[in-house]
Each structure stands twice: as structure tokens, then as C-alpha cells.
């Protein structure tokens with residue numbers, strides 16, 4: 790399938806988007822635009838080449854300061870580090886099982902790594918929807934759980950050097 794990922798535009802068609810999780814559908818339709826305008830988050834959307842305004846997937850990023858307690862890192866770290874929160878990621882349920890979720894995730898890591906070349910970003914953090922998504926979707930790509938918080942996962946950007 791020929792898809793591209795780019796920043797959300799105000800006239801994108803988000804009405805039919807359905808990933809099966811109502812809060813993630815509603816957020817895209819009602820919150821993503823205003824959060825973009827206020828620079829609270831930046832949302833990226835996946836569209837098909839032959840229907841370039843219809844959103845079939847999205848992710849949203851946000852700069853945060855993350856507590857390092859429980860971080861699965863062997864390095865000595867300060868109490869807090871700069872991080873990017875992968876605040877939302879979802880794919881329309883008509884398009885699952887073809888690697889498009891993986892493409893969204895790789896694009897989110899790439900975008901964050903580009904940002905970290907300009908400003909300091911130590912890691913990407915995501916709060917996984919459930920244990921299955923944590924173990925089977927995020928962890929195979931190098932995300933690791935916080936100690937005592939199995940659904941809060943971290944990806945250290947320095948590992949991208951080895952990829």
C-alpha cells in the first residue's frame with residue numbers, strides 16, 4: 790500500500806477514522822487540531838497516495854520532563870531528563886496487520902531523533918494501552934518497561950546509533 794506520513798492539516802478528513810478505541814478516535818477528531826495550534830502536541834497523519842486527505846493513522850508527540858526513577862537505565866541520570874511523550878498512536882482498524890502501525894512508530898522515532906539533533910531529548914516514553922500492546926507492539930522495537938510501571942515504556946534515543 791502506498792502511504793505517506795506528514796503533519797496534520799486543518800482540512801484533513803478525520804470523520805471516518807475508527808481505530809476501535811473511542812478515546813483515540815475522539816482525540817484525533819476533537820483535540821488534535823487545537824493542541825497543534827497551541828503547540829501542546831504535534832500530530833502526524835498517515836494517508837494513502839490515492840486519497841491524500843483521508844486520515845488512516847496518526848501519532849502525536851509532546852515534549853516532557855520525565856522522572857528517571859524506575860527508568861531501566863544502567864547510566865547515572867539526574868532526577869529528570871528531557872523526553873518526548875508518544876502521547877497517541879493509532880491506525881484505522883480497516884488497515885491493521887500490514888505493518889502500517891510499525892511504519893507510524895518508526896516515523897515517530899525518526900521525527901524525535903531529528904528533533905534531538907537540535908535540542909536535547911534523552912528518550913521517548915509511551916504509556917501503552919494494555920499489556921498485549923506493550924509486549925507485542927512496542928517491546929520488539931526496543932522499548933523497555935519502567936520498573937514497577939509495566940505499561941510505561943521507554944526507548945533510549947542513543948540506541949538509534951546502532952540501528
Ligand SMILES: CC(C)(COP(=O)(O)OP(=O)(O)OC[C@H]1O[C@@H](n2cnc3c(N)ncnc32)[C@H](O)[C@@H]1OP(=O)(O)O)[C@@H](O)C(=O)NCCC(=O)NCCS
Pocket residue numbers: 808809810813877878879880881884885886887888889890891892915916917918919921922925926
Ligand atoms: C496497535 C496498532 C497501531 C498496530 O497497528 P498494525 O498496523 O496492526 O501493526 P503492525 O502490522 O505494524 O504490527 C507490528 C507488530 O505488532 C503486533 N501488534 C499489532 N497490533 C497489536 C495489538 N493490538 N496487540 C498486540 N500486538 C499487536 C503485530 O502482531 C506485529 O508483530 P509481528 O510482526 O510479530 O506479527 C493498531 O492495532 C491500533 O491502532 N490499535 C488501537 C489503538 C492502540 O492500541 N494504539 C496503541 C496505543 S499505546
